[in-house]
Amino acid sequence: MKKILFVNACVRKESRTRELAELVLSRLDGEVEEVNLEKEALKPLTRRTLNKRMKLQSDNKLDDEMIKYAHQFRDADIIVMAAPYWDLSFPASLKTYIEHINVVGVTFAYADDEPYGMCRAQQLIYVTTAGGPIYSDELGYGYIRELCEKFYGIKDTRYIKVENLDLYGADVEGLMNEGREKIRNMEF
Numbered sequence: 001m002k003k004i005l006f007v008n009a010c011v012r013k014e015s016r017t018r019e020l021a022e023l024v025l026s027r028l029d030g031e032v033e034e035v036n037l038e039k040e041a042l043k044p045l046t047r048r049t050l051n052k053r054m055k056l057q058s059d060n061k062l063d064d065e066m067i068k069y070a071h072q073f074r075d076a077d078i079i080v081m082a083a084p085y086w087d088l089s090f091p092a093s094l095k096t097y098i099e100h101i102n103v104v105g106v107t108f109a110y111a112d113d114e115p116y117g118m119c120r121a122q123q124l125i126y127v128t129t130a131g132g133p134i135y136s137d138e139l140g141y142g143y144i145r146e147l148c149e150k151f152y153g154i155k156d157t158r159y160i161k162v163e164n165l166d167l168y169g170a171d172v173e174g175l176m177n178e179g180r181e182k183i184r185n186m187e188f
């Protein structure tokens, strides 16, 4: 049974991003494990927590509770990441999650000063919805794609976006239907 990791950075109860991500999940075969970032309420690394983590790394105690998110991410077969388009990017909870999973020796390592990936997943699917146009894909999806390529060793990243949902007079259902249709026709 494949392990599907659902990294859920959606916040609103009626989140449209989550709805689309759930449609993606329904198209995948495997067991879904969700990390709900709202519930996890992770904290950004501080001097204390960073020092603690560096000590764990130097003592080779990588099985500590503090590093569990990195292990979970590394061990997933496929990753679905859902994040609304906030402030031209994504919610801070997702950036904080990335601080927690970017652990050298778990999700990636270095050889000759070059990072290489240690993650099992071959594919990461990034889902977002936006109130207006997404001016630069590089600030949200592009950043995650770069992490996948440079750090995690995940070669196949997919991007699903629905834009302009909050514009005056927007045909929200029409735009969402286009997104749903795209997902139904995708091959994962």
Ligand SMILES: Cc1cc2nc3c(=O)[nH]c(=O)nc-3n(C[C@H](O)[C@H](O)[C@H](O)COP(=O)(O)O)c2cc1C
Residues within 6 Å of the ligand: 010, 011, 012, 014, 015, 016, 017, 018, 084, 085, 086, 087, 088, 089, 129, 130, 131, 132, 133, 134, 165, 166
């Ligand atoms: C805190 C916050 C920041 C947002 N920033 C942007 C933005 O920079 N550009 C934009 O087009 N829409 C922005 N929006 C609108 C959301 O992108 C849009 O409503 C999106 O569909 C929300 O996703 P959801 O339905 O999954 O919550 C923002 C909304 C919130 C609540």
